[in-house]
């Protein structure tokens with residue numbers, strides 16, 4: 409891919425100069441820590457661009473799968489893994505290899521703990537793993553979504569404290585430059601991928617980069633410019649961290665707004681989907697968001713709380729975030745009472761009814777269950793005494809996770825007619841909705857998947 413040379417050399421540091429040259433001629437060794445939904449695709453992108461890439465993960469099973477040519481992410485094929493391996497990609501659980509890397513990109517989870525507060529355990533642990541193997545001249549980039557200040561206040565002190573050579577991160581706050589053989593470089597660059605959305609190629613998503621100093625920004629920009637067409641430089645890691653949170657809070661708040669308007673529209677007998685489609689024809693000032701059964705995924709239900717937690721340190725209450733959270737988390741309850749109402753109209757009680765939940769992934773056409781509203785809906789339906797089954801082409805089974813323990817097996821879609829109610833939670837493209845409506849006794853649709861079908865069996869909620 410042609411690189412857009414937006415990033416210019418302005419450093420006198422020789423180790424940085426050397427790294428920049430290696431990044432430009434693609435001989436720099438790229439290490440990716442955390443080979444999940446973000447880290448593995450990133451590793452493959454660098455490998456495609458002919459960089460020598462090493463993937464690090466604490467999950468030995470993932471490491472073994474990759475090193476034997478397998479894949480554990482639905483949309484990543486074994487062919488892609490094979491191609492990367494033929495270009496030298498290897499996975500390892502051995503942190504001592506970190507010292508061989510020129511750059512280290514951290515893509516580890518940033519969940520919430522049981523009190524819905526940021527859980528930075530993975531970032532801290534990764535920092536502790538890197539620190540003893542850190543070398544002068546290396547570039548460390550954090551990609552995990554987190555609150556502003558994490559890179560400078562949490563990651564950098566761990567790296568500085570834990571390395572054996574007294575290395576320090578180059579920083580714009582330093583009064584005078586550090587000795588070249590005592591310096592490493594740090595930046596934050598958020599991952600902005602939208603899983604399952606193939607309308608924008610990954611390389612066309614501009615890459616935001618904020619370094620601890622100008623050299624760190626240049627190095628990170630140069631590295632990413634080999635795979636992303638446009639680099640957007642911001643002045644600090646905190647600005648880059650906040651950029652990612654702004655993007656996700658914008659989504660969270662707007663989804664809450666449209667969910668609230670959906671509840672009102674249902675009461676008023678207005679079709680919210682028709683309204684959104686009409687409003688979307690305005691060529692400026694309106695961006696459509698769609699209602700649903702509640703938020704899901706690793707990002708939108710989680711990230712806003714990273715900021716509201718941090719805001720408290722500044723004696724600041726993030727009211728939009730709290731209100732949006734309140735509305736979005738109430739949606740699964742709305743879905744369950746809609747199912748009860750729909751069954752009632754069929755002279756059936758929820759207690760004892762057989763309900764088939766269609767789609768458990770948190771959004772369509774992906775194999776990700778994290779924070780999926782389907783899990784909450786299933787638990788709530790079960791509490792009401794319903795006999796709940798599910799179908800999802802991406803999940804043959806649903807077991808136990810951070811916030812759920814369901815132990816269910818996928819029911820074949822051919823069995824639709826055996827259920828009192830089919831509840832569409834995730835509108836996967838693979839489903840034949842016309843057939844499902846024809847065969848089902850009752851369909852409750854939370855996604856407007858049946859919007860083009862006219863049938864008295866359908867209840868939109």
Ligand SMILES: NC(=O)c1ccc[n+]([C@@H]2O[C@H](COP(=O)([O-])OP(=O)(O)OC[C@H]3O[C@@H](n4cnc5c(N)ncnc54)[C@H](O)[C@@H]3O)[C@@H](O)[C@H]2O)c1
Nearest residue numbers: 442443444445446465466467515516517518534552553599
């Ligand atoms: N999934 C997305 O679509 C998406 C999009 C944008 C941003 N993000 C952010 O990216 C980050 C990573 O998310 P993800 O979806 O890839 O998570 P994931 O759970 O799919 O993958 C994380 C990986 O990190 C590994 N890991 C944990 N601790 C480690 C350590 N100390 N050293 C090495 N590996 C370690 C885990 O074993 C796992 O394989 C999160 O902060 C998330 O918020 C995710």
